[in-house]
Amino acid sequence: xxxxxSMPLRPDLALIAAHVAxxxxxxxxxxxxxxxxxxxxxxxxxxxxxxxxxxxxxxxxVGRGLSxxxxxxxxxxxxxxxxxxxxxxxxxxxxxTKHPDRVLDELLRIGRRAFVSFPNFAHWRVRxxxxxxxxxxxxxxxxxxxxxxPNIHHLSVAxxxxxxxxxxIRVEGAWFLSKGVLTSESLANIRAEHAVFLLTxx
Amino acid sequence: xASALFTSASPWLELPDPLPLDGGxxxxxxxxAYETYGTLNAARDNAILVCHxxxxxxxxxxxxxxxxxxxxxxxxVGPGKPIDTDRFYVLCPNVLGSCMGTTGPGSLxxxxxxxxxxxxVITIRDMVRAHVALLAQLGVESLYAVIGGSMGxxxxxxxxxxxxxxxxxxxxxxxxxxxxxxxxxxxxxxxQAIMADPDWQGGNYYDSGRAPDAGLAVxxxxxxxxxxxxxxxxxxxxxxxxxRSAKSFGFGADFQVESxxxxxxxxxxxxxDANSYLYITRAMSYFDLTEAHEGRLADVFRGVTSRFCxxxxxxxxxxxxxxxxxxxxxxxxxGAPVSFMELAAPFGHDSFLLDVPALDRVIAGxxxx
Numbered sequence: 214x215x216x217x218x219s220m221p222l223r224p225d226l227a228l229i230a231a232h233v234a235x236x237x238x239x240x241x242x243x244x245x246x247x248x249x250x251x252x253x254x255x256x257x258x259x260x261x262x263x264x265x266x267x268x269x270x271x272x273x274x275v276g277r278g279l280s281x282x283x284x285x286x287x288x289x290x291x292x293x294x295x296x297x298x299x300x301x302x303x304x305x306x307x308x309x310t311k312h313p314d315r316v317l318d319e320l321l322r323i324g325r326r327a328f329v330s331f332p333n334f335a336h337w338r339v340r341x342x343x344x345x346x347x348x349x350x351x352x353x354x355x356x357x358x359x360x361x362x363p364n365i366h367h368l369s370v371a372x373x374x375x376x377x378x379x380x381x382i383r384v385e386g387a388w389f390l391s392k393g394v395l396t397s398e399s400l401a402n403i404r405a406e407h408a409v410f411l412l413t414x415x
Numbered sequence: 416x417a418s419a420l421f422t423s424a425s426p427w428l429e430l431p432d433p434l435p436l437d438g439g440x441x442x443x444x445x446x447x448a449y450e451t452y453g454t455l456n457a458a459r460d461n462a463i464l465v466c467h468x469x470x471x472x473x474x475x476x477x478x479x480x481x482x483x484x485x486x487x488x489x490x491x492v493g494p495g496k497p498i499d500t501d502r503f504y505v506l507c508p509n510v511l512g513s514c515m516g517t518t519g520p521g522s523l524x525x526x527x528x529x530x531x532x533x534x535x536v537i538t539i540r541d542m543v544r545a546h547v548a549l550l551a552q553l554g555v556e557s558l559y560a561v562i563g564g565s566m567g568x569x570x571x572x573x574x575x576x577x578x579x580x581x582x583x584x585x586x587x588x589x590x591x592x593x594x595x596x597x598x599x600x601x602x603x604x605x606x607q608a609i610m611a612d613p614d615w616q617g618g619n620y621y622d623s624g625r626a627p628d629a630g631l632a633v634x635x636x637x638x639x640x641x642x643x644x645x646x647x648x649x650x651x652x653x654x655x656x657x658x659r660s661a662k663s664f665g666f667g668a669d670f671q672v673e674s675x676x677x678x679x680x681x682x683x684x685x686x687x688d689a690n691s692y693l694y695i696t697r698a699m700s701y702f703d704l705t706e707a708h709e710g711r712l713a714d715v716f717r718g719v720t721s722r723f724c725x726x727x728x729x730x731x732x733x734x735x736x737x738x739x740x741x742x743x744x745x746x747x748x749x750g751a752p753v754s755f756m757e758l759a760a761p762f763g764h765d766s767f768l769l770d771v772p773a774l775d776r777v778i779a780g781x782x783x784x
Contacts, residue, residue, distance in 0.1 A: 260752075262747065262752070262753075268756045268757060268758055268759070268773070269773075271754060271755070271756040272756060272773060272776055272777050272780060273780075274754065275724055275754045275756075275777055275780045275781050276776070276777075276779075276780025276781075276783060277780075277784075278783070278784040279754070280722070280752040280753055280754050281754050281755075281756075282740075282743050282744070282747060282753065282754065282755045282756075283755055283756040283757055284740070284755075289744070292744040292747075292748070293744075293747065293748065294748050297748070297750075
């Protein structure tokens with residue numbers, strides 16, 4: 214059940230872990246099997262808590278000595294008190310929620326800061342695929358068919374920038390990844406496969 | 416019959432001091448029967464207290480002395496099992512008010528006669544107070560974990576809240592922070608069935624040669640339905656008839672489910688005391704952790720440092736998932752480390768006693784570090 218060796222973190226998670234202040238209180242929304250929480254606990258001395266939809270993943274977290282609650286980001290975040298965490302993290306989950314706008318509001322209410330990462334739907338491969346075939350792209354980044362993908366609210370880097378600007382949310386940091394490597398901010402909306410934003414209420 | 420304590424070869428001890436009770440009275444010469452498995456280590460930091468459910472007993476992982484059946488959590492407790500007795504010293508006491516060796520309404524009072532209804536009404540916290548007193552006598556001052564399902568889960572939560580710092584880990588399965596009204600209602604039906612039986616005799620039946628077996632059996636039948644799921648009932652029995660090809664147009668056990676419930680009811684009377692059933696269900700209906708906090712559950716857990724794990728089952732309608740989730744979010748709001756999950760299992764409330772491999776993994780995982 215437990216790995217004695219530690220797998221390398223997914224690049225967007227490694228990026229988030231590297232920018233979380235040591236010793237912080239962290240809520241990982243959509244924490245999966247607890248990989249990021251374990252890294253934050255073991256390497257950054259954080260008090261990390263998780264919220265996760267899947268019971269098997271929660272059981273994995275429990276087996277790692279982590280604290281995770283089975284629940285739904287769309288409905289259960291309202292149960293957390295204001296400013297109860299230094300960071301609320303939403304990695305690769307925003308695009309799967311029913312109400313991304315409300316989820317983001319809740320993140321910034323619960324956490325003093327929020328990390329949000331998502332796949333960039335405007336990456337050039339996605340654009341090319343749609344242009345060439347006229348069908349919903351199935352790429353390495355978005356590997357599932359339209360009818361089975363959990364990603365129900367696709368967005369691009371540009372969409373997200375517009376969104377936070379309109380809602381008076383301050384961007385404290387933004388990182389863009391292509392093939393797991395940091396890429397520059399210029400042309401990120403075309404070149405980035407993933408984006409990671411660090412946000413606060415403006 | 417001088418007393419309705421059933422035969423048990425379990426070790427027991429008598430508390431040196433009277434046990435104060437929430438109702439204002441106290442109990443002197445309190446005897447507690449218990450079973451232990453594994454060995455207490457030199458550091459005395461590997462003790463796990465397992466609290467049994469309403470009609471359970473201390474025979475956690477050893478055969479029941481009356482029924483001969485394996486211990487009620489035999490699959491969970493033992494060498495190499497999720498609650499590993501090679502690593503942990505596991506204790507399971509019979510609860511206060513019960514009838515398997517611990518003092519209850521069937522025990523003899525100081526006048527040499529059974530208590531009957533002279534036994535004081537007790538609470539879940541009184542049960543836990545007795546556990547804590549037992550642990551002190553056994554030299555156990557802190558617990559690696561306290562674990563329980565159903566009423567056992569209530570005891571685990573009560574210990575965590577009322578004796579903060581004592582248990583490092585709290586594992587509460589299929590339970591609640593306050594008895595839901597629907598369950599209070601069901602239990603009242605059971606108590607009324609017992610008290611309506613003329614053989615109950617106001618609770619003074621012990622020396623009469625008669626006991627309210629019919630009433631206790633009905634109470635058990637009604638309760639047993641609440642432990643199962645519709646899925647279990649449909650699969651196990653459906654509308655099938657019992658040993659007959661057509662309806663009898665009488666009131667015999669035409670349906671398999673009727674025959675099954677009658678068996679459950681009558682076999683129960685051979686191992687449980689009716690008055691104990693009254694007292695223990697009364698304690699459950701009084702259970703409300705939020706009583707002193709005007710209903711605010713998060714306030715109940717403020718300052719509690721134990722690590723919690725709460726588990727519910729998707730087919731349990733007696734202690735539904737919403738109860739466990741409410742506890743989990745209150746603990747979270749109070750800053751306590753807590754995990755919660757709803758496991759899929761077809762067996763209703765009884766799932767925690769039956770074969771649910773996912774529960775084994777969760778328990779082993781939670782205790783692993």
